[in-house]
Amino acid sequence: MIIQVKINGIDKEWDVDPGMILLDLLRDKGYKSIKRGCDEGYCGACTILLDGQAAKSCVMLAGQAHKRSITTVEGLGTMDEPHLLQKTFVEHGAVQCGYCIPGMLLSSKALLDENPNPTEDDVKEAIDGNLCRCTGYVKQIEAVLDTASIMRGEN
Ligand code: FES
Ligand code: FES
Structure with missing residues (x-):
């Protein structure tokens, strides 16, 4: 399936397996700030902002991000200009x-x-x-x- 997301202010369109976990998709796409901890929605290492709200990407399917806005730490600040x-x-x-x-x-x-x-x-x-x-x-x-x-x- 094709999903469209706005991630860190940039529009993306990705072809994903319907069963793919959002955490896996985002790390595969290079957003390595998102960490894998418990994989069960417990530790918060995989937290992203989804439409501005904190969400645990290890317990979400990639398709659930379709037409939504994602923020990761890559979009928060840079080494030169940290948030x-x-x-x-x-x-x-x-x-x-x-x-x-x-x-x-x-x-x-x-x-x-x-x-x-x-x-x-x-x-x-x-x-x-x-x-x-x-x-x-x-x-x-x-x-x-x-x-x-x-x-x-x-x-
Ligand atoms: S990896 Fe622990 S809550 Fe997602
Ligand atoms: S787990 Fe090491 S700084 Fe929080």
Whole structure:
């Protein structure tokens, strides 16, 4: 089947097997920021933004992305011009092995796009589906709250 998606702002048309998992398709197409963890919708390593909402691509068929908009970390920032979330994650020491970070960044972006003034509990809820075995979450939560305050012009 042919699917049309807008990924990181670019229109694509792909011929896919109807049974193909979206995570496999996107990694095959070069979006390697998307990680495979549990493959069961539990760890959040495969998180993408689908029409602006965090979604786990390991439990979706490629066809479910037809005519929808996808954002991955490749579309978030670059090495030269990182997204503010990426900068604050680094500045807060919120990244260790980094495996969870692409998904964590996208879940955080979805939150901040919807709610520019989140509470700590809002952040915890937003990244609840993104498991990190390294950092203990404190630094990541601080980084998201700091990003929000910078975006509001307070910091
Ligand atoms: S790999 Fe998709 S949720 Fe774990
Ligand atoms: S930084 Fe290692 S899993 Fe999160």
